[in-house]
Amino acid sequence: MPEPCAIGAEGVRVTSSSFKRHFATTTATNLAMMAVGVATGTLSARLLGPQGRGELAAITAFPAMVSALALIGAPSALLYYVARFPERSAAYLAASGVVAMCGVVPAFIGAYLYIPVLLAHQRPGVVWAARIFLLQMAVYLFASSPGEMLRSVGRFGQWNALRAVPRLLVLGAFLFAWAASIRRPEFFALASLVASGAMVFPLWTWLTPVLIGSPRPTWAECAEITRYALPSVLGQLPRNLNLNLDQVVMSAALPARALGLYAAAVAWSGASVPILQAIGFALFPRIASSHHAETRARVLARTVRLTTFIAVAMTLVILAATPVAVPALFGTGFTEAVKPATILVLAGLFSGINMVLGDGVQGLGEPATVFAAEALGLVVTATSLAALIPRLQITGAAIASLLSYASVTAFLVYRTCALARLSIADLLMPRITELRLTWQAASHPIGSAAQRLLAAVRAN
Helix, strand or coil, X not given: CCCCCCECCCCCECCHHHHHHHHHHHHHHHHHHHHHHHHHHHHHHHHHHHHHHHHHHHHHHHHHHXXXXXXXXXXXXXXXXXXXXHHHHHHHHHHHHHHHHHHHHHHHHHHHHHHHHHCCCCCHHHHHHHHHHCCHHHHHHHHHHHHHHHHHCCCHHHHHHHHHHHHHHHHHHHHHHHHHCCCCHHHHHHHHHXXXXXXXXXXXXXXXXXXXXXXXXXXXXXXXXHHHHHXXXXXXXXXXXXXXXXXXXXXXXXXHHHHHHHHHHHHHHHHHHHHHHXXXXXXXXXXXXCCCHHHHHHHHHHHHHHHHHHXXXXXXXXXXXXXHHHHHHHCXXXXXXXXXXXXXXXXXXXXXXXXXXXXXXXXCCCHHHHHHHHHHHHHHHHXXXXXXXXXXXXXXXXXXXXXXXXXXXXXXXXXXXXXXXXXXXXXXXXXXXXHHHHHHHHHHHHHHHHHHHHHHHHHC
16 A cells, blocks of 8 residues: 555645634535525424424435435545545445445435335335435445545535535425425425436536546455545444434334434434534544654644634533523424423433544544444444333433434544543543633634724724
């Protein structure tokens, strides 16, 4: 294997300044996507009500989970190898496609046959729409997976557009549904599918300039993708189950109304995800492109400390707003979702930290560690769901998520400290100087804007 290259495909070294720039643009995009998500979530909840919102979750939950897993870890492997060896990007892209197809075809057939069994108590229209929604696998194969190349070579602007534009198209479709008084969950699900597929052509136009080397993969590239992808997908398998198993189980075991209440609680609890997710997105290629173990450990520790501070602060704010915000956003019919939403906000604190820790550990080249952590979480999830849903229903599902995410956090912290040779305090406790610099960086644009406004007033 050749020595890793720290130079991006466009000749730009992945530096601390580029990391900050990528984090800033990704955070801005995520915040915009969060605003759009609030709008689409509010529209769908108010138009469909708890019953229809539950049917929408039944349509999308299982296909979305299977679609993410069907690529068998190829996107993570593609991101890792292109970040390290950009001069072979074309071959790695082709190799990742070959590996992904080995998972997509059997996953589609199996899921198509299983959906009527899983959703046996749902009406036929919901079952039909869930089967159609399995085409999300094709979107993941031709857009989401190759799109990771844009992130690996530092084209975060185009990568963020790839993620944001479909959300805007979905919002447009939902506004049309509101204007036309469309209240069928099948429409909302299929509109989301079409919006995602709309980015396939622009993506491949953007990819052409960054493809370097022969597009014909050798057995070596396929083997490298497979060796990284299999442990990675093993890590993604329990993680995706941890994130989606509760709704999949409820779609089969509980009335659609209960699932609709829980889906609203989940939507609200993800309010802190955009910022924390942006950190992980920028962290993975930053660590993977570095030569030196000490640099990797230092960047990882500093980022996780910042993440912990931001996650705790945001969680406190969201917790305080939950009792008022949930019924205000989704309607009084969702008042019963306040209690599980409160628990899920606490679970989101651990989930957000897990995203950054997981991306950091994968950047270290240790996807098997993520698998072990998420496998532990899956055991906790399955055990807790079986024990708590029959007794507490949606509140029990929320408690199961909290227990699962907390156990994953504990394991990832332990293993990250061992891999990077850090103490728990080094990994999690932010430094006073770091907090001061973070505050100065955040307040500088506000201060500059205020100074410009004051100067303009004086000039007039």
